[in-house]
Amino acid sequence: MHSHILVIHPxxxxxxxxxCIIKSVFDIEPVLLKTxxxxxxxxxxxxxxxxxxxxxxxxxxxxxxxxxAFPKTxxxxxxxxxxxxxxxxDKSCKCCLPLNASRSRISELIRxxxxxxxxxMEKRRLSELTERETDVVRLVALGKTNKEIAKELYxxxxxxxxxxxxxxxxxxxxxxxxLTVYAILNNLIDTNSIDPESLI
Amino acid sequence: MELFDKxxxxxxxxxxxxxxxxxxxxxxxxxxxQEKTVEEICTEEQIDLNFFLAIVNAYHHHDYSPENxxxxxxxxxxxxxxxxxxxxxxKVSMPKIEAALDKMVKNRKSNDLxxxxxxxxxxxxxxxxxxxxxxxxxxxxxxxxxxxxxxxxNPLPKSLAEYSISDYEKDHGDxxxxxxxxxxxxxxxxxxxxxxxxxxxxxxELFHFERDVQDHARIEDQILVTKVLEIEKELKxx
Numbered sequence: 406m407h408s409h410i411l412v413i414h415p416x417x418x419x420x421x422x423x424x425c426i427i428k429s430v431f432d433i434e435p436v437l438l439k440t441x442x443x444x445x446x447x448x449x450x451x452x453x454x455x456x457x458x459x460x461x462x463x464x465x466x467x468x469x470x471x472x473x474a475f476p477k478t479x480x481x482x483x484x485x486x487x488x489x490x491x492x493x494x495d496k497s498c499k500c501c502l503p504l505n506a507s508r509s510r511i512s513e514l515i516r517x518x519x520x521x522x523x524x525x526m527e528k529r530r531l532s533e534l535t536e537r538e539t540d541v542v543r544l545v546a547l548g549k550t551n552k553e554i555a556k557e558l559y560x561x562x563x564x565x566x567x568x569x570x571x572x573x574x575x576x577x578x579x580x581x582x583x584l585t586v587y588a589i590l591n592n593l594i595d596t597n598s599i600d601p602e603s604l605i
Numbered sequence: 606m607e608l609f610d611k612x613x614x615x616x617x618x619x620x621x622x623x624x625x626x627x628x629x630x631x632x633x634x635x636x637x638x639q640e641k642t643v644e645e646i647c648t649e650e651q652i653d654l655n656f657f658l659a660i661v662n663a664y665h666h667h668d669y670s671p672e673n674x675x676x677x678x679x680x681x682x683x684x685x686x687x688x689x690x691x692x693x694x695x696k697v698s699m700p701k702i703e704a705a706l707d708k709m710v711k712n713r714k715s716n717d718l719x720x721x722x723x724x725x726x727x728x729x730x731x732x733x734x735x736x737x738x739x740x741x742x743x744x745x746x747x748x749x750x751x752x753x754x755x756x757x758x759n760p761l762p763k764s765l766a767e768y769s770i771s772d773y774e775k776d777h778g779d780x781x782x783x784x785x786x787x788x789x790x791x792x793x794x795x796x797x798x799x800x801x802x803x804x805x806x807x808x809x810e811l812f813h814f815e816r817d818v819q820d821h822a823r824i825e826d827q828i829l830v831t832k833v834l835e836i837e838k839e840l841k842x843x
Contacts, residue, residue, distance in 0.1 A: 577793065583786030586724045590717055590794050605723045 408454040408522035410435040410515075411447060413463060414486055419504065423458060423511075430512045431519060444471055448479070454522030455481045456515065458502065461488070465559035482518055482536050485559065500540055500558065533575045539593060541568045545581060546588035546604060606669065608662050611644035611654060618643065622665050624816065627697070631689040632657060656682055663828075664820045675828050680751040680836070683829050684744050690821050691736050698814045699729060705807035712800050721790060728783040735780055739825075743770065747833050754836050761840055770833040781822070784815050 412423050412435050420437040427435050436447045441463055448455060455475070459468055472481045483500075490503035502514055534542065537558070544554045551569070555562045573579050578587055582605045588594050589601045609618055615638035619625060632652050647654040656678045659671035675683070706725060710718045750765055752758075760766070788811055791804070 577789040578786045579782045580786050582724055582727055583783065583790060586720050586786075586790050587794060589720050590790070590796075601720055602723045605720065605727055 407452060408456060408519050409433070409449050409452045410456045410458065411438060411444070412436070412458045413438045413441065413444070413468075414458075414460040415439050415462070416460075419460075419486065426508055426511055427515070430508075431515065433519075441467055441471065444468075445474075448475060450476050450479060452522075453478065453480060454518075455479055456518055456522075457481065457483045458486055459483055461485045461501075461559075469560065480522065480536065484514065499543075534572060538568050538572050538575075541565060542572055542584055542588050543593045545569070546585040546594055547599075548604065606666050608666065608669065609643065609658060611642065611647075611658065613643050614638070615641055615643055615646050618661065624813065625661055625664060627693055627817070628661060628664055631686060631693060632660075653678065653682060656686075659828075660686065660824070663824065670823075670827055672828060672831060675832065680747050680829065680832060683824065683832070684747060687821065687825060687829070688740070688744070690817070691740065694814070694818070694821075695733070695736070698810070698817065702807065702810045702814060705803065705810050709799060709803040709807050712803055714798055715796055717796055718799075721787070721795075724783075724790070725787060728780075728787060731783070732780050746770070747829065750833065750836055750840070754840055766841075769837055770830055781815075781819070784811070784818065787811065788815070 410427060410433055412420055412427075414420050414423075417439075420439070424435055424437055427433055435458075438444060438447065455472075457468075457472065459465075468483065472483065475481055485501045487501050487503050490498075490501070490505070499514065499517075502511065506514075540558055541554060544557060549557070551562050551565045555565045558565075560568075572584070576584070576587060578584055585604045589596065589604070594601065594604070615634075619629070619638075633650060634646065634652075638646065641649075643658065644654055646652075647657050655674055659674040659678070662669050663671050702725070706718070706722060710722060746765070746768060747770065749762075753761055753765060788808070791808060791811075795804070
């Protein structure tokens with residue numbers, strides 16, 4: 406396996422529940438943690454990908470600082486475990502997991518991430534944007550403001566702006582509707598639930 | 606930088622930059638120049654020589670700004686030219702782009718280009734709106750201002766005194782950005798199930814159009830607006 410999974414949540418029930426589902430669906434033993442304290446000790450630098458399922462009540466700033474210090478070869482994806490689904494997050498949302506999600510929704514969310522992790526490094530470099538930048542492009546395409554994006558991804562507005570600047574530099578696309586077209590062409594938006602033309 | 610001057614042969618001018626052909630059309634010039642110089646043809650066709658040279662040089666040399674040459678040119682002449690370019694964009698360039706895009710969409714299996722087409726149509730809407738805004742507000746304001754200046758109208762009518770060209774002339778930035786994005790979306794992110802010929806044709810039209818629009822914006826922003834700001838200053842100090 407190229408990926409490993411960390412679940413961080415104060416509730417034992419949530420931890421064990423996710424452990425049970427992940428183990429039975431993907432045959433991966435996730436590491437279970439109640440706080441961020443010992444997170445770094447559980448990171449396996451030999452793997453190519455780390456998936457962190459983290460409770461939304463955790464200090465998100467600290468979490469992103471910790472993950473930023475991970476080795477560059479380890480691709481880290483964070484999914485927030487939320488009490489309730491945000492009204493704006495539909496089934497295509499790839500960055501949060503509501504507690505009432507069904508077993509199949511959980512596996513649908515995790516499967517593509519693990520699949521991505523097993524692809525060789527070389528190939529992944531072709532996709533120009535980082536995972537986080539991809540999240541930002543997707544939300545920009547859905548018409549979210551910088552403020553809304555910051556809230557949804559638990560990052561500061563300043564960070565959103567800096568992501569957007571990098572995105573524009575990498576893609577050579579400046580306008581919002583241009584970024585929306587990019588997101589649609591690259592399948593970042595679920596075009597079955599949203600009419601893509603209505604976004605442009 | 607070797608500028609065209611009054612002794613340049615009109616034929617040589619076309620040879621050095623064929624993209625100037627539509628510019629010549631805007632001055633009402635037709636081919637068959639024989640050995641005539643720019644000056645001879647301008648005299649025959651009653652075209653202001655300095656204005657003609659300023660426009661073709663500005664188009665051909667990106668670094669050339671003919672502000673000084675255009676000080677003596679009336680705003681009316683500049684606006685006549687800008688209006689003709691607007692008409693060219695709407696009646697010639699854009700239909701050509703659309704025809705090329707339609708052809709590309711028709712000969713392709715995937716749906717990608719439908720999205721590009723939609724993007725183009727929102728771009729076009731904004732562009733047309735920008736043009737209409739200039740035709741209906743900015744240009745009439747400039748013409749009225751020039752008239753007041755020439756006739757030394759004092760005091761200025763309220764409709765002129767309260768405004769400035771900077772209220773009318775909106776930034777060209779956003780419109781330009783979309784055109785650039787459109788090119789990049791095609792060049793960088795198109796899936797390769799298109800016909801080469803169709804796509805090249807579309808891109809040629811886009812590049813040419815972009816060049817034309819940038820030149821046009823330069824004449825508006827650097828020449829017309831600069832000129833009008835000076836007239837405003839003069840009138841308001843009078």
